[in-house]
Amino acid sequence: MANTPRGGRWDSPLTAEAVAAAAGGPSWPSVVGAETWWCASDTVDASVRLLRCASPDLSATTADPAHDVLGGPWKVSNGAIGYGGRAYLVVPGADSGDPHVLVFTDGSDHRLYAARVAPLPSGATSAAEPVPLTAPDPDVRTTCYADPILGPDGTEVWCVREVTRTDGGAERDPAEITTRDIVAVPLDGSAADDPDAVRVVARAQHFLTCVRVSPDGARLSWIGWDHPDMPWDTSELMVAELEAGAGGPVAREPVRVLGGPDVSVPQAEWADAATLYAMADPDGWWNLHRVTVDADGSAQAACVLPMESECAHAVWRVGATSFAVTGHGVVFRHGVGDQQLVLWDPAGEGSLTELAPGWTEFAVGVSGGADAVAVVGASSTRRPTPLRVELGTGAVHPCPSSDGSDGSADEFEPWYAKPERRTAPGRDGRTVHFTYHPPTNPQYEGTSGEPSELPPLIIDVHGGPTSTTGAARSLTLSFFTSRGFAVASVDYGGSTGYGRAYRDLLRGTWGVVDVEDSVSVARFLAESGLVDTGRVAVRGGSAGGWTALAALTHSEVFRCGAVYYPIADPFTWYAGQTHDFESRYQYTLLGGGPEEADAFYRRVSPLLAVMQLRAPFVMMHGLDDTICRPDQSERFVAAARALHGEDVCRAYLRFPGEGHGFRHAASLAASLEAELALFTEVLCAQVPA
Template identity: 40%
Template sequence: MGQTVRTLAYGAWPSPIDAALAAAHDGHPEWVGLVGDEVWWTEPRPEEGGRRTLVRRHHQEVGRQAPRWRGGGGRRPGGTEESLLPAPWDVRSRVIEYGGRPWAALAREDGPLVVFVNFADQRLYRYRPGGTPRPLTPVSPVGAGLRWAEPLLRPERDEVWCVLEEFTGDGPSDVRRVLAAVPLDGSAARDRGAVRELTDGRHRFLTGAKLSPDGRRAAWLAWDHPRMPWDGTELILADAGSDGTLRDPRTVAGGPGESVAQADWTHDGRLLHSSDRSGWWNLYLDGEPVCPREEEFGGALWKLGMRWFTPLDSGLIAVVHGRGATALGVLDPETGEVVDAAGPWTEFAPDLAAHGERVVAVAASPRSAYEVVELDAGTGHARVVGAGHDDAVDPAYYPEPQIRVFTGPDGRDIHAHVYPPHHPGCVAPGDELPPYVVWAHGGPTARAPLVLDLEIAYFTSRGIGVAEVNYGGSTGYGRSYRERLREQWGVVDVEDCAAVARALADEGTADRDRLAVRGGSAGGWTAAASLTTTDVFSCGTIKYPILDLEGWGAGETHDFESRYLDSLIGPLDEVPARYAERSPAAHADRLAVPFLLLQGLDDVICPPVQCERFLARLGERPVPHAYLAFEGEGHGFRRAETMVRALEAELSLYARVFGLNPPDVPTLELTR
């Protein structure tokens, strides 16, 4: 017997997707790898203080019972998943604050040898499953200490090679970065002098080294202020001596106006890299284009160790590629042909690993959260092998997204995902238009992927629409689209979000009087700028934002992004007035609509002082608002209780402003 459909106002639809459920499914598997026959990855634990554990899928003999796979066409391989490290161990690096690959492992007859970075102290540890982790690196009393990323195990030298980030003072920019070799015997655990430096620190930033198959050459990426890695990087090649040194480093590709996103070696020792010299991140083999297309085979290097491609032993190359959404394919460098993996996934993260013809990736779709997927490059068969998606509620409550292209100022394209209100058992009165929230992604050099997000479902299943805007400056659409934001941050992003909101209202999709904007980090900036410079939105949610450019650009943030504003706004010493003109904090007196401000008190990227200064400049003006600050949270919330409180507060804001009546949601008290 079919479900009875009820007519209820938008925002009053009862939903099984509550804030606790959304929080429990926040985050996704990351940093996949193959250790012998086993697939390993890191996985979030929101209910355990937001830590990340290292997960191992034990191999199981064929013929043993395997669980059914949601995808409908196959089964997961046999095996069981094991969390290797109990709380409070947290496998996460803080290099450049956004982190990097935090673990490496080798299969051995007596069990795997593992090294990993622990978040709390940022020390590198050696670990054998079943044993106790042993520190390999010391604690430094200087500044933020010593940090490590992209470990490369070199058992033949009894070393692990890493990126070392070393603070030399108390300031966020008192830091140097080098490639370094750490002894595996633990002799450096109390002796910084036992860490052997492999590079001279001439570059401000660098990625981990990739060794050629014969071990005689090493390649890595480097760049310097004021560039960000998507502006311009250098591909550096050096000779690797038998004594464990790196000699004669030289730049072989890249430069100030060319971004090399990744480099690696083919099975026969040829250097492969992705570069956007053509306007798109494409692949180059020994400097020659492999598959020239107007789509991306690379992306913005926000974390050290991101991988959009991985060479296979057969000579083929596994690639994550696309224009907007991404696919997993196998590229034949001889013909330039790419054959994509079949399956239900519509988005692949830049997180690949391979052994032989086995490729492991992290993938999702609008009907499934991110899960670990294995592709057999020989047969083309793909299947879920870990962190498999299980429907926590009836999928009938999931949103049904639309891929849209809107027209912005000057006729420019604006890419967006529109998620209309959706509920299997509810409709709104025929004459009512739904409220909509425009989501501005962070970065801003990033992109909103088209994947199942229970935070979006939390709103759409209650009758509130969501529109994710990949505004000008977003990745995935070529360098020219990305550079629309050059010196135009706070203008183009704001215009594009407003244009999408207006278009939804003009076409009768959204209620013009019930539009909101929300975003976190750079998206928080866009949300705040939208509220202070446009009259499109009736309220907004601003999460861990940038609000005052002058303060943020003059030392209030971390080293990695400390010169980001040179390209987004312009150099501070050349256009100081622009910093004040664009800052939401400078225009707090224009704010006339309610807002919610959410902030982590341990955030060193967008520190709490940004919010505090904004509220101080708001003064005694009677603008309804709430400021929720969370102890123990940094940039981006990871603890389940924080995410629940933030999500319920956001819904309560919309209920107050839009006149909604959501059931069972705590009331947010607004200050005037």
């Protein structure tokens, strides 16, 4: 026992290459008749594939594997608002044997395509060759299409079109050169050669999502917001009557039916020709509301299921959904901490029926049909998996991978940490939420316990910052915990999932509250006797990279840090220095633009505080990042090395072809190896090998 390696030096078979290869995950699940469809990111070739499987044959001994719908070079994705949006629509055939019509956006050229796909089971598991529905872009602009739906008469696909001019220079304010409309694209392919065949159905707010047509085809709804608001602060649910236009239906003047100043509406869905269900937070929690639209266009809205529990999401992607209206009622996920997927029957006096018990995390992207819903579920023991839930029976079917496996276990099973949701006391008496991932390795169980054997701690900071950490199995964090590190993922003030009051804690305090809460969690775990107070690191990317840099420059708790594509200088992460969606985000995070809040910008800027940096770090950035440009890292690294010597930045990895968030396995693996080398060297320097 005396020769047992201390935490941080344990041997683990969970290599960086294995983690990177499995890092891609499922998204955008859909119910298509008896089939379930979803997108799957693949880090091996940085692709986004569209997969599907048939409903399981319960008498079969093995599951039918998932089928790649398109194959070849197709990348089912888009870059709407910088983070992408729902990229496909499947229109089932009129009869059971008729082919589906698939409409999708390709991430390589941004165009809309259509393909006919035979239903499963079928000998032809892949689609026919896709044909373009829209024209290629000229050199002076880039076009994205997102969140496609079927138009009222079935001859068009309606979606959000985002157009960005590219002829104005790299430093133009993106808000001035970007427009968004709700457009109709003919399914006959006529717009592939004639861009004017794409017609505008509605022009409204600067940002648009959740475009929906009422079941009778008479009304159009959408959610929108304008600068400087962010959708989790203020957004509006709009409804417009449809009338005949020159080329087809167009929207009349819209009416706001829910939302407005300091009320957020993330999603709305039609239940019938006069009724919408929507999530909104006028009472401080995203809860379910019913909106009734009268014949004269007036509307009444009421919360039908009030609870102090978050039932929706922050809108980071166009078309994101947290609930579905089905033939059995409304299915949604909710929960502070562990989540539940539930069915609410409006005729059942508000009763809730839990679906998918045992699954405790549900990703954005709940989608439903009449009798089933699809959602990506996960838990502390299961990785994210597309699920199909039959509402009539309650049966839950995990969708298989391409080899027929349901992903419930693999060769690394004993080395995965089982995360636990916890809270810590924060500054001024507030509660800080976090998820604890304990050191986990079957070869070293029970070897610690003495104070001198307490493990080193890594504070993991999520991005956003208006986002959240989960409590699902994490391969990335298990890479560290299987080597004897403890990891705490912090839901600092400003995170989602805990109501508006918690979310608003970061308004005008970015770089302060997030750092204080990260420090509070580290100290709490040390005082609880779970970690070594002298061996603490911090890691984070994007907004989490900002917090990591702020923690390294404004706190003495952290001995080293790993930083991915961060904001380092708030004075230049603004307007023309970033993308349109977040170009005014500082108004809420920092109390205004650089001119209005100059003093606070100077107080919290990691770049201006680089003189106070005492701990070494590693930095990783993609050279194609347009959200946090590479010069954010470049200038911080240069300043740190000029003031503190070359050794303060132990590695500075720059990856051609990578944007905001790495897509290639090689980039992910190299970054993890750089992190591990730093953490082992600094946190385990005086620990016997």
